[in-house]
Amino acid sequence: MRVAMIGTGYVGLVSGACFADFGHVVTCIDKDPSKIERLERGEIPIFEPGLDDLVARNVREGRLFFTLEGAQAIKDADAVFIAVGTPTRRGDGHADLSYVYAAAEEIAGLIDGFTVVVTKSTVPVGTGDEVEAIIRKVRPDAQFAVVSNPEFLREGAAIEDFKRPDRVVVGTDDERAQAVMRDLYRPLSLNETPIVFTGRRTSELIKYAANAFLAMKITFINEMADLCEKVGADVQSVAKGIGLDKRIGAKFLNAGPGYGGSCFPKDTIALVKTAQQYGAPTRLIETTVEVNTARKKAMAEKVAEAMGTRELTGKTIGVLGVTFKPNTDDMRDAPSLDILPALQTMGAKVQAFDPEGAKEAAHMLAGVEFKAGAYDAAEGADALVILTEWDQFRALDLDRLKSLLKAPVVVDLRNVYKPAEMVRHGFTYASIGRS
Numbered sequence: 001m002r003v004a005m006i007g008t009g010y011v012g013l014v015s016g017a018c019f020a021d022f023g024h025v026v027t028c029i030d031k032d033p034s035k036i037e038r039l040e041r042g043e044i045p046i047f048e049p050g051l052d053d054l055v056a057r058n059v060r061e062g063r064l065f066f067t068l069e070g071a072q073a074i075k076d077a078d079a080v081f082i083a084v085g086t087p088t089r090r091g092d093g094h095a096d097l098s099y100v101y102a103a104a105e106e107i108a109g110l111i112d113g114f115t116v117v118v119t120k121s122t123v124p125v126g127t128g129d130e131v132e133a134i135i136r137k138v139r140p141d142a143q144f145a146v147v148s149n150p151e152f153l154r155e156g157a158a159i160e161d162f163k164r165p166d167r168v169v170v171g172t173d174d175e176r177a178q179a180v181m182r183d184l185y186r187p188l189s190l191n192e193t194p195i196v197f198t199g200r201r202t203s204e205l206i207k208y209a210a211n212a213f214l215a216m217k218i219t220f221i222n223e224m225a226d227l228c229e230k231v232g233a234d235v236q237s238v239a240k241g242i243g244l245d246k247r248i249g250a251k252f253l254n255a256g257p258g259y260g261g262s263c264f265p266k267d268t269i270a271l272v273k274t275a276q277q278y279g280a281p282t283r284l285i286e287t288t289v290e291v292n293t294a295r296k297k298a299m300a301e302k303v304a305e306a307m308g309t310r311e312l313t314g315k316t317i318g319v320l321g322v323t324f325k326p327n328t329d330d331m332r333d334a335p336s337l338d339i340l341p342a343l344q345t346m347g348a349k350v351q352a353f354d355p356e357g358a359k360e361a362a363h364m365l366a367g368v369e370f371k372a373g374a375y376d377a378a379e380g381a382d383a384l385v386i387l388t389e390w391d392q393f394r395a396l397d398l399d400r401l402k403s404l405l406k407a408p409v410v411v412d413l414r415n416v417y418k419p420a421e422m423v424r425h426g427f428t429y430a431s432i433g434r435s
């Protein structure tokens, strides 16, 4: 199969490389010349484990191409994927679809022979109808079908999620398009991955419903954690105790500083807006958004509380991890973007270390001093905050850490360490939902 992938952001690049690895011939198209130049040189613009090798191998073996000029690839393609950004629109919280519609216009003038146009981008219900209308208007005679095929890729584990997904969702009633989609994902039939064929609008909604449900699940356990702290219970045991019930499931029950990232914050807000627009408000998700926003701010208070003061002037706080999760350099909607400025507003000086995110974070976190390693971030600090659970923070030399800190206060917002162990090492230790 020949695939054209419009957009070489996170989703486009991972999907393009994985489809090439499935044996298809994939051309990734982007309007940003510097990005295409870098990709052609084999440089990957994002940090995603395994992606550099996957891209290099498929380029070498002649299945993966990058170009600024996508016209020929779109003409030749059996399937053209739209994998462009759908950021929150300034002012009203709806998803900004201008890049999706621009891609549809571009495709419209080029498709040749029966072509499946696939929206991979996360798009509100009804966007597929609009994409179809745009193409139909330009080319009333064109043979094409617009399909919704949402991605469920976690950053940091995206290749695994693409190649071994729990399911693939394909939204189209067109049988020819269904056959093309089945062929594209054929390697997954080996491990019997279910492909859920459904209507296009349903598929578009599945994506938002999935992310909103996961965001709600995290927010639920975060509220349980707060309650645990008050009543002297342990949130990790609560999570285990409920998660073993298969109706609930064990995943996404890690309490923390609030969810962040490129998807949950934007998609929950967009779903709330769509639901309001259609007169069917999703109150649970509205509350989830509110609770999560407040939580990120409350984390700065938690740090101050652990330090036993509200006045942080003259205090230095060391921070480990600023990206929204480990194994990524992505800073989009990272909790650090709320928590660190709040600490600074309270008067603190912040020094931080992140294994991959420092470069990106440096210009988003004004006044934060980035250090070369975890121990450097701890040195001379009045408290150390663990904000992102990178593996390398899981086995720190606690005695060394204690000797470097000015005051032995550790605020572990990811429950990386065991309270008893930290107390044994002489730390004042605060974590999430554990006494």
Ligand code: UPG
Pocket (backbone or CB within 6 Å): 122, 151, 152, 153, 154, 155, 156, 211, 214, 218, 251, 252, 253, 254, 255, 256, 257, 258, 259, 260, 261, 262, 263, 264, 324, 325
């Ligand atoms: N998080 C928690 N506790 C948990 C699990 C996650 O606090 O138990 C936080 C995590 O720290 C992060 C956020 O939730 O801030 C999102 O994490 P995760 O879902 O692992 O990362 P994403 O890469 O944002 O992936 C989500 C969906 C994925 C979807 C993608 C884009 O998991 O299926 O494709 O968003 O829509």
